[in-house]
Amino acid sequence: MTHLADLPTLSRLIRRIGLPRFIGELAEALHADFLRWPQFQKQARVVNHSPGGVIELMPASDGSRYAFKYVNGHPGNPARGLSTVVAFGVLADVQTGYPLLLSEMTLSTALRTAAVSLLAAWAMARPGARRMAMVGNGAQAEFQALAFHCHLGIDEIHLFDVDPQATARLMRNLAPYPALRLVGCESVVQAVRGADIVSTLTADKRRATILTPDMIEPGMHLNAVGGDCPDKTELHAGILQGARVVVEYEPQTRIEGEIQQMPADFPVLELWRVLAGEAPGRESSTQVTLFDSVGFALEDFSTLRYLHDQLQLHGLGRDIALVPQLADPKDLFSLTRAEVPLPSYTGATDDAAAALAAPDAATAAAGDRGHGARRKPAAGALC
Ligand SMILES: NC(=O)c1ccc[n+]([C@@H]2O[C@H](COP(=O)([O-])OP(=O)(O)OC[C@H]3O[C@@H](n4cnc5c(N)ncnc54)[C@H](O)[C@@H]3O)[C@@H](O)[C@H]2O)c1
Numbered sequence: 394m395t396h397l398a399d400l401p402t403l404s405r406l407i408r409r410i411g412l413p414r415f416i417g418e419l420a421e422a423l424h425a426d427f428l429r430w431p432q433f434q435k436q437a438r439v440v441n442h443s444p445g446g447v448i449e450l451m452p453a454s455d456g457s458r459y460a461f462k463y464v465n466g467h468p469g470n471p472a473r474g475l476s477t478v479v480a481f482g483v484l485a486d487v488q489t490g491y492p493l494l495l496s497e498m499t500l501s502t503a504l505r506t507a508a509v510s511l512l513a514a515w516a517m518a519r520p521g522a523r524r525m526a527m528v529g530n531g532a533q534a535e536f537q538a539l540a541f542h543c544h545l546g547i548d549e550i551h552l553f554d555v556d557p558q559a560t561a562r563l564m565r566n567l568a569p570y571p572a573l574r575l576v577g578c579e580s581v582v583q584a585v586r587g588a589d590i591v592s593t594l595t596a597d598k599r600r601a602t603i604l605t606p607d608m609i610e611p612g613m614h615l616n617a618v619g620g621d622c623p624d625k626t627e628l629h630a631g632i633l634q635g636a637r638v639v640v641e642y643e644p645q646t647r648i649e650g651e652i653q654q655m656p657a658d659f660p661v662l663e664l665w666r667v668l669a670g671e672a673p674g675r676e677s678s679t680q681v682t683l684f685d686s687v688g689f690a691l692e693d694f695s696t697l698r699y700l701h702d703q704l705q706l707h708g709l710g711r712d713i714a715l716v717p718q719l720a721d722p723k724d725l726f727s728l729t730r731a732e733v734p735l736p737s738y739t740g741a742t743d744d745a746a747a748a749l750a751a752p753d754a755a756t757a758a759a760g761d762r763g764h765g766a767r768r769k770p771a772a773g774a775l776c
Contacts, residue, residue: 394712398496398700402710406700407500409707413543413774416536420508420544422699426691427512430665432456433691437645440622445469446598447622453690459485460694462498466622468596476532477596478502484697492715494701498693505696506688507536509664510616511544513639513684514590516667516674518614522589523548528581528603529594529619530554530563537592537618538563542573543774549574553584570776582608592616593627600624600654606631611679620651621687628683630654636681639664639674641689650685661685 398406407415426433438451446467453460464480471477480498485491514522525547527534531554541547552560552575564575578584585591585608593603596619604615609632620626628651638661640646652659664684667674675682704710717725 394718395492395715396494396701396704396710397713397715398494398704398710400497400500402704403497403500403700406703406707406709407504409709410703411774413539413776416504416508416511416540417544417774418703419504419696419699420511420540423505423508423692423695424512424668426455426695426698427665427668429455430663430669430691433694435642435689435691437642437648438690442623451688451690451693453694454487455694457487458493458694458698459487459490460690460697462502462690462693464498464502464688466596466598466625468598471531478532482693482697484694484701494697494704495713495715496697496700498696501696501700502688502693503533503536505692506533506618506686507540509641509688509692510537510592510618510684510686511540512668513664513674513686514541514545514614514616516664517637517639517682517684518545518590519612519675519678522546522614524551524588525549525590525592526551526553526578526584526588527592527594528553528584529592529596530556530559531594531596533594533618534559534563535566537594537616538567538573539570539776541590541592542570543776546775547590548572549576551576551578551584551588553578553581572776586610588613590614590616593619595619595627598622598625600626602629603627604632605629606635609635609681611681613681614675615681615683616686617651617683618686620685621649623648623653625649626651626654632681633659633683636683637675638662638683638685639667640685641687641692645689646685646687649687651683652685 432455434454438449441448448465451462462480462482466478468477480502482496482498483492484494486493525541527550530552538550554560560577595603606629617627633655640661641664643663662672666672
């Protein structure tokens with residue numbers, strides 16, 4: 394049987410575990426897989442472009458498990474009442490090719506993107522970073538904010554979005570975390586001034602220049618998430634010239650990341666090397682560091698692996714007859730005659746819809762705890 398984790402199931406799992414702890418554990422799962430990077434069969438994602446967006450398939454395998462994610466990116470969707478990014482994914486057994494898990498991945502993508510940003514910041518941001526700027530306050534933003542607040546010690550975030558309602562929504566959603574000071578700003582310049590970390594999370598299918606060199610201060614760490622397609626960037630090329638640039642998987646980022654603006658031999662470092670201690674994330678307290686994030690298949694592999702384990706542990710989700718389980722594997726034709734027996738339902742999804750509207754009581758109560766900057770994200774969250 395294949396296990397199914399739909400959105401209500403995921404929502405319920407997050408509430409069971411607690412959002413900050415979930416992000417911390419996911420970051421640990423990602424970290425562990427980045428450290429065994431050479432074991433993975435890797436490739437740039439398979440991309441289908443259209444004028445309004447992109448649809449992508451992202452496969453990866455460690456020889457034992459195989460995973461792929463289907464994900465889109467349609468910046469015009471919110472104007473139609475739809476999400477910019479939606480996704481689902483599959484984890485399969487390499488030995489048999491049978492799918493083990495079919496999971497929603499819209500929510501999981503936001504969580505894993507925040508967890509990867511956290512891993513990069515852990516290795517690249519200045520120790521003791523407290524203030525972040527966040528430009529682009531859409532669907533990904535709360536997850537990034539909580540990852541940095543609860544696991545890195547960021548306690549003040551300056552926000553800017555061309556849509557003031559997006560910023561207002563983010564502030565409402567994060568109100569249960571009073572130790573995190575949120576400041577709405579009138580411009581990118583105002584938001585970025587004095588920040589230790591600058592995260593860009595805008596969605597616009599063009600070569601945008603959200604950040605220009607005059608906004609960048611010595612020692613800043615830039616977490617550039619929104620530029621993730623050919624002809625979809627957020628940073629002025631002059632920023633890249635002066636920065637130490639870390640990427641996920643170089644062949645893919647050369648096509649999709651901020652570095653698509655640079656010559657083919659522009660120097661970059663892959664994140665796994667930094668996490669493995671082969672190279673420092675930053676070389677001095679004044680160096681500008683840039684994580685040029687586009688999203689890589691290994692991250693979705695790790696997420697599906699983590700989800701599969703947690704769903705089993707918490708008894709959530711349900712088995713579905715997605716592929717045949719036949720007494721005689723050659724008698725596929727029997728499925729056209731006999732009624733296929735339905736699997737027993739093992740999960741409940743009833744009360745999950747509001748799971749992310751507010752943290753549960755325990756999480757909220759813990760949200761006001763004191764902070765100290767931490768260099769390594771861990772399952773034990775600061776909030
Ligand atoms: N790197 C990765 O792994 C990864 C993963 C997921 C999403 N993404 C990308 O991150 C971006 C954000 O995704 P989302 O789901 O939050 O999208 P979203 O549409 O929900 O939010 C994007 C926000 O950016 C704002 N915005 C657009 N142009 C702006 C500008 N010039 N200045 C300030 N704000 C601006 C919009 O008003 C909107 O609120 C997208 O580009 C998406 O493709 C990257």
